[in-house]
Amino acid sequence: MTKYGDEIPVSTQLSIDSHADFLPENKLLLNAVGEGIYGFDLKGNAVFINPAAERMTGWKNEELLGRNIHNSHHHSHADGSHYPQQDCPIYNTLHDGIARETSQDVFWRKDGSSFPVHYTSTPVYKDGELIGVVAIFRDISIQKQTEDSLRQALEQVQALSEKLTNENHYLLAELADRTGDVGISGESQVIQQMIRQIKLVANTNSTVLIYGENGTGKELVARNLHRLSDRSNKPMVSVNCAAFSTSLLESELFGHEKGAFTGAFSRRKGRFELANNGTLFLDEVAELSMEAQSKLLRVIQEQEFERVGSSETIKVNIRLVAASHHDLLKRVELGLFRMDLYYRLNVFPIKVPALRERPDDIPQLIRHIVTELNRKLGKKIKGVSKQGLKNLMAYSWPGNVRELQNLLERFSILSHGPILHIPKITPQTTENPVKGEKTLAQVEAEHIKQTLQRLSWRISGPKGAAAVLGLPPSTLRSRMKKLNVIRGV
Ligand SMILES: Nc1ncnc2c1ncn2[C@@H]1O[C@H](COP(=O)(O)OP(=O)(O)OP(=O)(O)O)[C@@H](O)[C@H]1O
Known part of the structure; x- marks a missing residue:
């Protein structure tokens, strides 16, 4: 839109032959159409008004003819200015x-009310000389109302979806609490030793840095820190720092005002605000860009x-828990992480040990996981055979507890009896429980892995695997997590 409305092509200019009364030949037609039509002379005075215009504005022909229409009923903007x-x-x-x-103006009715209009103003030429203008307009109240309600509905859906995501996470954690899953x-x-550390630090406000390999239970530790703190009746809000681009992460963490950028239809609270008085869990904190690190x-x-x-500056009271599978130091x-931020986060470090460092925990973990799986799959699995347990304990578990969970789930689905017979495990056999057959998940995992290997394990960006596979980076990361696709294994 220009200041004066969008200019439209010259070919739409009208050229007519009669002069003084410049639209008489078409009068019948113009009187019949549903659009309002005004004819103006060069002084801006009305020389023609059709019945549709009269109906829409309430101004009668004789009240406006020969008068300046702008002054009569186009004198103010929608806000009254x-x-x-x-x-x-x-x-x-x-x-x-x-x-x-233009579609940005309103016309004022005789009764003082206004309605939004779409109108064109077309020059009228005679013998190449400008003699007036024809304005054709229609009432677009319904269109505007529909647009407004759609916009409002969209804003509501966005706000609700945001609320639901947070509540869902919180409720899942609550449910997990009740079903014992956070145990x-x-x-x-x-x-x-790790559990002792959790208990010691949980009820303080100190920032905790949880580190350990993928799938070791870092998020589980974070949930326990929150659950055992006096903030447990307030939300724990999680952010996966790897799932957002720098600019999106900023608005995700700090929120944004309506119109702050394209697509910001409404004011939105960031995770820092949502976590006020509770715990903010920053997962994959090493993935923060340098810019985001400074802000954090x-x-x-x-x-x-x-x-x-x-x-406007917003003050919050949050307990920060961060996690990373990288060695932050x-x-x-390497110059990829700010030293000052590292020291701020590393107030109380908790290391979550890899599963291969504690094979003796495998029997208890199996009992815990099988109980969960029976609930989830509606099965009655009692446990793993003696040889199966030996095989499980002999394996190095690069994907840690998550890999153990996935493997037990696959064998539980395939098993017809109450005891799981698990063969000797190699990285290949963990993915291949039925000889010669590949599950859809295996094929998907292999394809993701091959793509990642080809792209040097770059996930996001135009040359990243997410773009090649046609997925948002966050979806790819969650698929990798689910399918246990790990670098170097
Ligand atoms: N000691 C444990 N006891 C019971 N379940 C566990 C234990 N450790 C991990 N798990 C389970 O293993 C799964 C993976 O744990 P979690 O998501 O907390 O790992 P993570 O270290 O945060 O992984 P990532 O780094 O990939 O995000 C979860 O389902 C969790 O409940």
């Missing part, structure tokens, strides 16, 4: 002979931030 005639598209067509079109299985010294540092230091597109040495 004065609408200078020089800004009006019709006035400008009268002066430069260029056709225009950390393991009697090994390393796990018992400020929030940790000052517990305050601004929404994207706002200058190594990333600091």
Whole structure:
């Protein structure tokens, strides 16, 4: 839109022969159409008004003919502010002979009410000389109402979906609490030492950094830290830092104001605000860009931030728990992670041991996982055969507890009896429980892995595997997690 409305092609200019009364030949036709039509002379005075225009505006022909229509019922904008005639598209067509079109104005009825209009102002030429303008308009109240309700519905859906995502996570954790899923299985010294650390630090406000390989139970530890803290009746809000681009992550963490960027239809709270008085869990924290790291540092230091597109400072009270499967200190040495942020996060580090460091925990983990699986699959599996257990304990579990869960799930689905007979495991056999047959999940996992290997394990960006596979990076990451696709295995 230009200041005066969108200009439209010159070919739409009208050229007529009669002069003084410049539309008489078409009068019958113009009187019959549903659109309102005004004819203006060069002074901007009405010389023609059709019945549809009368019906829409309430102004009678005789009340407007020979008078300046802009002053009569186009004098103000929708918000009531004065609408200078020089800004009006019709006035400008009268002066430069260029056709225009707009849907941004309202016309005022005789009774003082207004309605949104779409109108074109078309110059009228006679013998190549501009003699007036024809304005054709229609009431677009219904169209605008539909647009408004669609926009409102979309905003509501977005707000609800955001709320549901948070509630869902919270409820799942609650449910997990009730079903005992947050219980950390393991009697090994390393796990018992870790549980002691959790209990010690849970009820403080100290920031905790959880580190360990993928699938070891870092999120489980975070949930327990929250559950055992005096913030447990407030939300624990999780953010997977690897799932968002830098710009999206910023609005995800800090929220945004309506119109802060394209697609920001409404004001939205960020995760920091949603986690107020509760716990914010930053998973995969090593994936934060340097820019995001600086912003995070400020929030940790000052517990305050601004929404994207706002200058208002928001204060929050949050307990921060971060997790990473990377060695963060190594990333600091490589210049990929800010040292000051590292020290801010590493206030109380908790290491979650890899499963191969604690094979003695495998029997207890199997009992725990089989109970969960029986509930999930409606089965009555009692356990694993003696030889099966030996085989499980002899394996190195690069995908840790998650890999054990996945393997037990596959064998439970395939098993017809109450005891799972699990053969000797190699990285291949974990994925291949039925000889010669590949499940859909296996084929998917292989394809994802091959693509990642080909692209040097780059996930996001135009040259990343997500783009090649046609998936959002967050979806690819969750598929990798689910299918236990791990680098270097
Ligand atoms: N000690 C444990 N006892 C019972 N279940 C466990 C234990 N450790 C992990 N799990 C289960 O293993 C699965 C993976 O754990 P979780 O998602 O917490 O791992 P993670 O380290 O956060 O993984 P990633 O780094 O890939 O995000 C979960 O279903 C979790 O409940």
